[in-house]
Amino acid sequence: MERIGILTSGGDAPGMNAIIRAAVRAALASRLEIFGIRRGYTGLIRGDLMPLDRTAIRNTIHLGGTILETSRCPEFRIREGRVKAVEVLERENLDGLILIGGEGTFHGATLLAEESGMPLVGVPASIDNDVYGTDDCVGFDTAANCALEAIDRIRDTARSHERLFFVEVMGRDTGFIALTSGIAGGAEELIIPGEPIAVERIAQRLQTGFGIGKKHAIVVVAEGRNPGISFQIAREVRKYLDIESRVCVLGHIQRGGPPTVRDRVLGSRLGVAAVTALLDGREGWMVGEVRGEITYTPLKDTWMKKKPLRKDLKDLFSLLSE
Numbered sequence: 259m260e261r262i263g264i265l266t267s268g269g270d271a272p273g274m275n276a277i278i279r280a281a282v283r284a285a286l287a288s289r290l291e292i293f294g295i296r297r298g299y300t301g302l303i304r305g306d307l308m309p310l311d312r313t314a315i316r317n318t319i320h321l322g323g324t325i326l327e328t329s330r331c332p333e334f335r336i337r338e339g340r341v342k343a344v345e346v347l348e349r350e351n352l353d354g355l356i357l358i359g360g361e362g363t364f365h366g367a368t369l370l371a372e373e374s375g376m377p378l379v380g381v382p383a384s385i386d387n388d389v390y391g392t393d394d395c396v397g398f399d400t401a402a403n404c405a406l407e408a409i410d411r412i413r414d415t416a417r418s419h420e421r422l423f424f425v426e427v428m429g430r431d432t433g434f435i436a437l438t439s440g441i442a443g444g445a446e447e448l449i450i451p452g453e454p455i456a457v458e459r460i461a462q463r464l465q466t467g468f469g470i471g472k473k474h475a476i477v478v479v480a481e482g483r484n485p486g487i488s489f490q491i492a493r494e495v496r497k498y499l500d501i502e503s504r505v506c507v508l509g510h511i512q513r514g515g516p517p518t519v520r521d522r523v524l525g526s527r528l529g530v531a532a533v534t535a536l537l538d539g540r541e542g543w544m545v546g547e548v549r550g551e552i553t554y555t556p557l558k559d560t561w562m563k564k565k566p567l568r569k570d571l572k573d574l575f576s577l578l579s580e
């Protein structure tokens with residue numbers, strides 16, 4: 259193996275640069291040439307490559323976003339798009355590819371591996387944290403801390419005005435950000451994708467809280483596939499509850515900002531692990547971290563198997579939000 263490529267794809271996540279930096283340093287230490295592919299699969303199809311050296315990744319570990327840029331690429335979902343990508347891989351004489359992203363990225367990577375025979379290794383980075391085969395995805399911790407900071411700030415004003423607040427956080431198919439920031443922020447209620455929105459029950463629980471002396475409350479809502487859904491939920495809850503309420507949608511604020519210690523260290527570990535995996539001939543795997551150990555999961559499993567929300571954390575939330 260002499261020349262490898264690296265790209266970031268799908269939604270950006272804080273800590274992606276830590277992965278790129280670590281992979282570049284590990285590759286150069288093993289005398290590999292490494293090329294960055296700009297804008298994810300879009301750049302792969304267009305052949306938009308740039309050589310990466312120590313200068314390219316200098317002063318990047320603290321930056322959110324991705325220096326390689328990213329995209330969601332509908333063209334890659336069709337075979338014609340992937341055929342163009344394979345042509346680029348052959349033309350550029352790449353011997354291996356590191357793909358940084360989430361479920362959608364690894365779905366595409368599985369097809370690309372089958373169709374190209376190219377050694378591929380995935381690195382999980384997604385604020386949603388919904389990738390099977392790793393306890394945490396890079397970027398999740400930063401996003402959850404961003405949501406927590408917002409909840410803390412909202413609580414100040416909610417308490418001052420004795421209001422009910424709906425704080426909407428990201429999480430398309432899962433509620434990892436909602437659950438963890440809800441526990442850490444002492445939220446009263448949680449609404450997460452895939453679980454029924456029991457408005458009457460939520461209103462009753464909030465009413466019980468007000469009955470025992472609470473003067474304000476926070477409901478954390480994961481946006482699911484309907485960003486802005488909190489406005490509708492708030493209207494529904496108000497039918498049962500006589501308390502002033504407000505909605506705060508956090509949106510893409512959660513995707514930016516400097517990565518936390520956790521995301522920088524996790525990203526650094528996984529970036530090095532990806533290069534080592536390629537050199538060891540472990541192709542078609544995603545590197546991850548489970549209970550502190552580096553693990554390898556077949557790319558197909560990362561998006562076909564579902565990573566459930568931790569039941570112990572859900573139970574903890576229920577107990578502490580009583």
Ligand code: F6P
Pocket residue numbers: 268269270330384385386428429430482513
């Ligand atoms: O990257 C994951 C995510 O932030 C989801 O939480 C959210 O539903 C989606 O991406 C938003 O995507 P976009 O930035 O393309 O609007």
